[in-house]
Amino acid sequence: MTMELWLEQEEEADRETFEMTFMIPIENGHGVKNAEADSQRTLYPYVTGTSVVAIKYKDGILMASDMGGSYGSTLRYKNIERMKAIGKHSLLGASGEISDFQEILRYLDELMLNDNMWDDGNSLGPKEVHNYLTRVMYNRRNKFNPLWNTLVLGGVKNGEKYLGMVSMIGVSFEDNHVATGFGNHLARPILRDEWREDLSFEEGVKLLEKCMRVLLYRDRSAINKLQIAKMTEEGVTVSEPYSLKTFWDFKAFTNPTVGAEGSW
Amino acid sequence: MSQSTVDVPPKGGFSFDLCKRNDMLTQKGLKAPSFLKTGTTIVGLIFKDGVILGADTRATEGPIVADKNCEKIHYMAPNIYCCGAGTAADTEAVTDMVSSQLRLHRYQTGRDSRVITALTLLKKHLFSYQGHVSAALVLGGVDITGPHLHTIYPHGSTDTLPFATMGSGSLAAMSVFEAKYKEGLTRDEGIKLVAESICSGIFNDLGSGSNVDICVITKGNKEYLRNYMEPNPRTYVSSKGYSFTKKTEVLLTKITPLLERVEITEVGEAMEE
Numbered sequence: 001m002t003m004e005l006w007l008e009q010e011e012e013a014d015r016e017t018f019e020m021t022f023m024i025p026i027e028n029g030h031g032v033k034n035a036e037a038d039s040q041r042t043l044y045p046y047v048t049g050t051s052v053v054a055i056k057y058k059d060g061i062l063m064a065s066d067m068g069g070s071y072g073s074t075l076r077y078k079n080i081e082r083m084k085a086i087g088k089h090s091l092l093g094a095s096g097e098i099s100d101f102q103e104i105l106r107y108l109d110e111l112m113l114n115d116n117m118w119d120d121g122n123s124l125g126p127k128e129v130h131n132y133l134t135r136v137m138y139n140r141r142n143k144f145n146p147l148w149n150t151l152v153l154g155g156v157k158n159g160e161k162y163l164g165m166v167s168m169i170g171v172s173f174e175d176n177h178v179a180t181g182f183g184n185h186l187a188r189p190i191l192r193d194e195w196r197e198d199l200s201f202e203e204g205v206k207l208l209e210k211c212m213r214v215l216l217y218r219d220r221s222a223i224n225k226l227q228i229a230k231m232t233e234e235g236v237t238v239s240e241p242y243s244l245k246t247f248w249d250f251k252a253f254t255n256p257t258v259g260a261e262g263s264w
Numbered sequence: 265m266s267q268s269t270v271d272v273p274p275k276g277g278f279s280f281d282l283c284k285r286n287d288m289l290t291q292k293g294l295k296a297p298s299f300l301k302t303g304t305t306i307v308g309l310i311f312k313d314g315v316i317l318g319a320d321t322r323a324t325e326g327p328i329v330a331d332k333n334c335e336k337i338h339y340m341a342p343n344i345y346c347c348g349a350g351t352a353a354d355t356e357a358v359t360d361m362v363s364s365q366l367r368l369h370r371y372q373t374g375r376d377s378r379v380i381t382a383l384t385l386l387k388k389h390l391f392s393y394q395g396h397v398s399a400a401l402v403l404g405g406v407d408i409t410g411p412h413l414h415t416i417y418p419h420g421s422t423d424t425l426p427f428a429t430m431g432s433g434s435l436a437a438m439s440v441f442e443a444k445y446k447e448g449l450t451r452d453e454g455i456k457l458v459a460e461s462i463c464s465g466i467f468n469d470l471g472s473g474s475n476v477d478i479c480v481i482t483k484g485n486k487e488y489l490r491n492y493m494e495p496n497p498r499t500y501v502s503s504k505g506y507s508f509t510k511k512t513e514v515l516l517t518k519i520t521p522l523l524e525r526v527e528i529t530e531v532g533e534a535m536e537e
Contacts, residue, residue, distance in 0.1 A: 185435035
């Protein structure tokens with residue numbers, strides 16, 4: 001490039017460095033606006049839900065999540081439904097910030113309402129809702145103001161099963177089995193090993209319960225009160241809350257230091 | 265500097281003298297060399313007659329696989345073995361050191377080593393270095409008091425468990441154990457479960473890979489099954505081997521003899537001073 005252009009760019013770079021180091025704290029108007037803008041952005045999540053696990057099975061989608069909402073390290077809420085039906089064809093499960101999940105439900109409500117008003121006999125299917133959510137999450141992430149959730153979207157439309165996931169930074173994909181949060185580390189290995197194309201309802205529920213039990217043992221924010229949601233061509237059914245049986249009677253747990261006094 | 269200061273011999277243990285120099289260098293911008301970590305899956309479980317330990321065989325240096333087939337199950341005593349995760353040098357050094365301490369102790373007492381002896385020696389060492397010796401261990405063995413399985417964390421805390429996993433693949437392996445472990449497993453069931461959980465770590469964790477090593481310890485007997493399973497073989501090997509397209513032509517044959525051997529016979533006076 002020519003000498004003048006290069007010098008100009010050098011000047012530009014220098015000015016930017018100068019501005020970055022000196023201008024911002026001094027220019028009052030600029031500084032105040034920044035502070036206000038910061039207070040509007042999501043910086044950390046407050047009330048969070050833990051993992052959601054979902055699989056495709058013979059007739060549709062099965063999704064499981066527990067009903068806990070943690071406020072930091074306190075188990076504050078024990079009756080939060082983190083899975084909701086969206087229209088006739090989709091089921092949305094969320095982990096992460098609960099208030100952002102409620103906001104997303106409002107957005108989807110509006111979306112579904114507008115779709116109904118067309119009254120054209122067609123209704124938004126899971127693929128469309130998934131795409132909408134991906135756009136929303138990605139756009140919010142680009143404004144550095146994310147909706148702090150990882151969403152699981154499942155559904156059946158015209159016989160086609162669909163299961164996908166969107167994270168808070170806008171990463172989205174679809175797969176035969178998905179999990180959020182800790183479920184990725186604890187449940188996904190089990191599902192990769194044991195998922196099959198033609199699981200029946202009972203087998204699917206057993207598989208999900210296996211995953212949720214491991215999560216209950218090893219995730220500190222999990223509680224023993226879970227719901228399983230079923231999505232088929234006929235519609236969505238969310239089960240009543242129930243709890244899993246756990247086993248704590250290993251000999252080593254009841255008396256760990258027998259023969260090894262001094263350890264614990 | 266008065267000449268009368270006595271040179272005190274070093275008391276042994278880690279010398280922290282160079283830490284200040286290292287700090288100064290990092291402040292000046294020197295990047296410290298990265299550690300060879302064994303991003304790992306190591307597991308242990310207690311079955312009917314003893315202990316089964318398992319480990320993967322991948323050693324990583326950041327994003328690169330440094331060793332495709334390393335050994336993570338270390339010998340401590342004829343009846344005690346230890347799997348190590350974390351910094352490879354730390355796990356090697358600490359297990360070697362405690363292994364030799366155990367041997368000396370065996371000579372002194374005339375008895376077989378006990379697992380809690382190894383546990384206490386390791387725990388004391390790791391605690392005194394406040395977590396800087398980055399070794400996370402699964403220690404298992406069968407001694408006169410029965411089978412034992414312990415986990416030891418880098419800061420020096422320990423757990424006594426019926427089944428245990430450590431390393432970056434510990435969650436994947438633990439999910440298999442939590443779902444399938446029962447008390448009173450037979451030897452074959454135990455080996456199958458350990459292999460399954462290591463495979464879960466190998467295929468679901470990026471820091472673990474390659475093959476499965478297993479070590480079965482029972483009363484009076486141990487079996488070290490190196491590369492018990494190799495679920496990651498080279499998929500494509502050319503059947504032709506290396507074949508040169510053109511026939512290699514001999515251009516010139518030249519034999520250059522080496523210099524003749526010279527024997528030196530003079531002896532005696534040369535070294536006298």
